[in-house]
Amino acid sequence: xxxxxxxxxxxxxxxxxxxxxxxxxxxxxxxxxxxxxxxxxxxxxxxxxxxxxxxxxxxxxxxxxxxxxxxxxxxxxxxxxxxxxxxxxxxxxxxxxxxxxxxxx
Numbered sequence: 561x562x563x564x565x566x567x568x569x570x571x572x573x574x575x576x577x578x579x580x581x582x583x584x585x586x587x588x589x590x591x592x593x594x595x596x597x598x599x600x601x602x603x604x605x606x607x608x609x610x611x612x613x614x615x616x617x618x619x620x621x622x623x624x625x626x627x628x629x630x631x632x633x634x635x636x637x638x639x640x641x642x643x644x645x646x647x648x649x650x651x652x653x654x655x656x657x658x659x660x661x662x663x664x665x
Contacts, residue, residue: 561576561603561605562576562577562602562603562604562605562662563575563576563577563602563603563662564599564600564601564602564603564618564620564662565599565600565601566596566598566599566600566620567596567598567599567600567614568583568584568586568596568598569583569584571583571584572600575596575620575622575659575662576659577659577660577661577662578658578659579658579659580625580656580657580658580659581656581657581659582628582630582654582655582656582657583654583655583657584652584654584655585627585653585654585655586624586655588624588655589624590624590625590626590627591623591624592623592624593621593622593623593624593660594621594622594623594624594657595619595620595621595622596619596620596622597619598614599611599614599615599618599619599620599662600613600614600615601615602615602618602662602664604662604664609664615664616665617664617665618662618663618664618665619663620659620661620662620663621659621660621661621662621663622657622658622659622660623657623658623660624655624656624657624658625656625657625658626655626656627653627654627655627656628653628654628655628656629651629652629653629654630651630652630653630654631651632649632650632651633649633650633651634647634648634649635647635648635649635650
């Protein structure tokens with residue numbers, strides 16, 4: 561099984577060929593090809609390549625499937641006996657990527 565650990569938006573994701581991952585919102589349009597250059601680790605069977613901090617010459621090719629919304633979060637602050645209550649919500653937008661290939665030099 562070939563997979564890589566990539567960094568996007570300050571977070572790390574496990575990218576497996578043929579699978580999809582949800583990363584923070586990118587400016588790319590749907591059906592557009594994207595290359596993730598910040599590859600931290602590549603595993604291909606028994607061969608493991610670890611970068612310090614990232615691998616030079618390694619990249620992950622992906623296609624933007626679309627932009628999706630994450631789960632709805634409810635934030636509720638209150639102070640007992642003071643009648644202070646605030647209720648807000650948040651819903652993060654993500655970009656769904658289909659991992660096409662993992663290239664190593």
